[in-house]
Amino acid sequence: MSRRILIVDDEDDIREVAQMSLEMVAGWEVIPARNGEEGLRLAAEHVPDAILLDVMMPVMDGPATALRLQDDPRTAGIPVILLTAKVQPADRRRFEGLSVAGVLAKPFDPMELANQVSSALGWRE
């Protein structure tokens, strides 16, 4: 089943590999966004099936972006998965306050990313 995923990450390398990985392994359509602002705009415009959100981004970080997504009725229902290289105790508390569908660890294995996203969302591909 074809899915549409929005990836929001400020690091070009990771965003590109994640995109390739989801496109080539799962055959999903991927919309890339470079920062939270752009992510919010593209989410409202395309209403993807899920959003992959990097935690550590300048200006508007992952959790802040997730909150804004939840506040917007157009995007509130889209499941969000956070991508993070390290869960700090303080972050953990912030994540708990957000209703995210999952938290995936970086670095990820490009072969496995689609799988991890599917299982976090309970998708059966």
Place this chain on the structure above:
Amino acid sequence: MSAPAQPARVLVAGFEDGVASFLARQLRGVTVETAPDAAAARAQLSGGAWSLLLLDHEIPGGPGGVLDGAPALPPIFLCLPRGGGALDDGTLQARGVTRTFSHPIDRQALVREAAAVLGAEPVADTSADGGGAAPADALGEAVRKAWERFRGPVTARVDAIENAAIAVLEGRLTEEERRHAEREAHKLAGSVGTFGFAQGSRVAREVETLLQGSAPLGQAEALRLTDAAVALRRELARPPSPLTEMPRAAGGDTRPSRAQVRATPLLLVVDDDAELAERISMEASARAMRTRLARNVADARVAVADERPAAVLLNLSFEDGARHGLELLAELSAHSPRIPVVVLTGSGAFADRVEVARLGGVGFLQKPIAPQTAVDAVTGVLHLGQQRRSCVLAVDDDPVILDAVQRLLDPAGVEVHVLDNPERFWESLEEVCPDAVLLDIDMPRVSGIELCRVMRNDARWSATPVIFLTARTEAETVQRVFSAGADDYVAKPFVGPELVTRVTNRLERVQLHRALADSDPLTGVANRRRSDELMGQLMHLAVRNRQPFALALLDLDHFKLVNDRYGHGMGDEVLRRVARLLERGFRAEDVVARWGGEEFVVGMYGMDKEDAVRRLEAVLEQLRAEPFDLPGAEPLRVTFSAGIAQFPVDGDDLPALYRVADATLYQAKQAGRDRVIPAGWTADRPDRVTQLDVVVVEDDPALARLLLHALETRGYSSRWIADGREAAEALTGSRPELRARLVLLDVDLPGMDGHAVLRRLARDRVLERTRVIVLTVRAHEAEVVQALEEGAFDHVSKPFSIPILLQRIRRTMMA
């Protein structure tokens, strides 16, 4: 490969989705379906023909709900709970289970085994068939291409770590710089693993952890940052590992290469006694091991999943530790390859020892215990683990059996050589040099029993374990087998676990014996007997491949005084440290051995005397830089002297090389000790002038180390001299020992300061061929002017950033 008429069908029952989709991706031409619970699995099994059932023991409704009274079933792979072993082999076989796995399931092994049963090919093996590349290959290629583009910008993040290291050294790290470096490390940690640098991610994560928070950073932290920066640059300069070899978060085979193990093995200490754990950790770091502490069994599991430790020290005597600890022990022993566990306990009861041994513990220590003893036990175990991969020769006229043996033993880390023609047995034996032999009894022309007798009659093979594979288990045959000199037998048709256990048991015994016979018990490096054997092999290789071979003999300086003044315990520690430094300083293929007393020998294949001198000098430098702490006294500084001989110029057999190296060592002692010299060296006339790009004259070892690494990673040959007078002497004279294109000269040096060195270089006209950049502490105008007047080409004031300094170096060399 010929496509099967009907696609093979696999039912995956009771697993999370990932396993099914992984199988579907990795096996070409195979249909994979899933069933969430026993009832669904049952319904699906009765609806058509299946080629394989992959069943989770924890399936809702239970495995019985799937299997009990079911009509004809396909071969079954059963996945047992973590730690496994709940069912015995007989029960499994009776239920039609052909292979067991345990959680977390090793997906690579699963694909291999499934492919074998289905006659399908794993996708990764078909990468060469052109046309439509499988997604795994295409993605792998795309990621590699992406890395080519991103290597530059990603590697540039290491600059921030280097700059932070320098700033710490100079005591001027600002909060802003620290956070910047922490962020860059965080980004590296999160990204490079994705491109195939798992180790890089780990190193970056350590840096991030180190920089986190606001604890003050000192010299020790600066060194760790420096080493991490160097390790990262080196790692990122390598080609990335292919995706299929990336360690997986759960369960995959993350066997570290031998080189990694030697670099810095990780010891996981599971103990709630914080003080003992801390002391063990300090002791371990003195022996070049990293440690990670886990306060309880749950933390230990997280730690193991995060990075596979080289060994585990497990305390069973804490509250509730016994029960959970034993579970953990069983889990770790079930890892493939197994993680060696040394158990610490308050009780020395025999029953406890038996239980620990039964669950796979490799060492048993009783509290109270000195941290040193605990770490000794761990290093002993690690040395056993570093033995080469064991190999087995299997002889059977039935290729199906040989194939099965190979498939079963390979995942257990055993290399299997197969032979289906018993008449070629003797040649194969000589060729393979197996650690154990598996023999079929009934073969045409020559029987296994006869082969075994032949082996037992030859001294070389009389101790090699022989295990028979036999379909006949009546008393008479068994008796014949043992009287021919066999060690064990396995009944055919064999079940996997039995064969694997019997073979690995024998192999472990062989390795233990060999390790005891071959290694020096104090330091764990090879002993004299073993080193003679290995050196002989390297010499043969050198002759055959027309390569140089260098042999170094080294002897600790004034070692008797160490023993006399500080006791033999200290002496032993010094010997162990030297052995570790040597092991770290040389490649896995070099030979490092202790010849008794305070004498070591190193054999280096493919290296000439000059290379060998450089390598040993680096080790000597490290030894000088890390004095031994003594309570209430000046730290103890230890040095060694070494003599080096090279094949074939200094001798064309081992005894001749030993003689020359020994005479050269004597010369080194005469010339004042604390030095490494090549054969043919004379005190007043160095054999050859060493030409270098950069000589760094700097008394701060940490800063010097950072500079050297930065220079070397950018392709400059360089050398560090800590002392001004020594530098002046090496660079001047009618036949100077060193010639450099550029000298980085610290102004503030003990003894002879930078200005004096500079004047001396000017007087001896060294500045006509060598340019000097002066490193000044602060930009004191007067000092800079003075240096420039004395002949310096340029100056850089501390604190400086490595990239800027490198720019100045490049400019100076080009000018």
